[in-house]
Amino acid sequence: MANLDLTLLLSALSDPTRRAVVERLTHGPAAIKELAAPFDMALPSFLKHIDALERAGLLTSWKEGRQRFCRLNRLSLDPVSDWLADQQGRVRPYDREGMEMPEGDSPAPDADSAHDANPPPPNRRNPRRALP
Amino acid sequence: MANLDLTLLLSALSDPTRRAVVERLTHGPAAIKELAAPFDMALPSFLKHIDALERAGLLTSWKEGRQRFCRLNRLSLDPVSDWLADQQGRVRPYDREGMEMPEGDSPAPDADSAHDANPPPPNRRNPRRALP
Numbered sequence: 001m002a003n004l005d006l007t008l009l010l011s012a013l014s015d016p017t018r019r020a021v022v023e024r025l026t027h028g029p030a031a032i033k034e035l036a037a038p039f040d041m042a043l044p045s046f047l048k049h050i051d052a053l054e055r056a057g058l059l060t061s062w063k064e065g066r067q068r069f070c071r072l073n074r075l076s077l078d079p080v081s082d083w084l085a086d087q088q089g090r091v092r093p094y095d096r097e098g099m100e101m102p103e104g105d106s107p108a109p110d111a112d113s114a115h116d117a118n119p120p121p122p123n124r125r126n127p128r129r130a131l132p
Numbered sequence: 133m134a135n136l137d138l139t140l141l142l143s144a145l146s147d148p149t150r151r152a153v154v155e156r157l158t159h160g161p162a163a164i165k166e167l168a169a170p171f172d173m174a175l176p177s178f179l180k181h182i183d184a185l186e187r188a189g190l191l192t193s194w195k196e197g198r199q200r201f202c203r204l205n206r207l208s209l210d211p212v213s214d215w216l217a218d219q220q221g222r223v224r225p226y227d228r229e230g231m232e233m234p235e236g237d238s239p240a241p242d243a244d245s246a247h248d249a250n251p252p253p254p255n256r257r258n259p260r261r262a263l264p
């Protein structure tokens with residue numbers, strides 16, 4: 001996955017209207033008219049969002065009679081989740097705690113359940129161990 | 133996770149320079165000077181990228197003496213991967229095939245290994261079954 005594609009995908013997903021369209025399309029294909037209905041937006045503005053999603057490869061559109069329909073290209077989300085999983089898998093434990101761990105210390109066993117929003121004070125998790 | 137936060141996070145990650153900074157910080161905290169080194173960019177421009185990452189909650193920065201350092205807030209990526217997993221878990225099989233499946237048909241057993249880029253013709257996967 002080229003970096004440019006990841007940029008296109010993340011830019012497309014960074015807009016709440018476009019994310020709402022993706023969410024709707026996970027339930028199945030839909031006509032543009034139906035997709036646009038929940039938004040207080042002129043149709044040309046809405047179509048720009050559809051075009052951004054299509055350029056990023058997130059959806060495919062086609063015409064049936066006088067209506068245009070869209071479906072989600074579900075696997076097109078994979079490069080984003082793969083990139084995120086790479087980062088999440090590589091991050092070192094002290095980044096979750098906001099502190100540098102002394103060499104030789106191992107992460108607390110419950111480090112995976114820690115949450116950045118309310119980290120306990122470092123000393124609770126990694127008390128300075130007495131030297132032998 | 134508010135929709136606004138998801139917008140901030142995805143906008144922050146939609147830039148290749150900012151993604152490269154996140155990738156670097158998965159290996160551990162770093163000084164701004166070190167983070168900026170690989171980029172052919174004036175320092176004030178680079179600092180705007182750091183600010184965008186910090187506003188989105190992706191990193192924390194602090195001063196030590198005359199230097200500013202950054203560390204990744206690793207769990208801050210979770211809302212994005214959670215949102216993606218929700219979409220990927222909900223998507224219906226026919227969205228991978230680009231066709232509507234006739235009612236009563238079940239997805240082919242190898243649907244999970246299908247790839248949007250080169251989908252086989254629908255008839256190979258779901259031949260029209262003879263009625264009893």
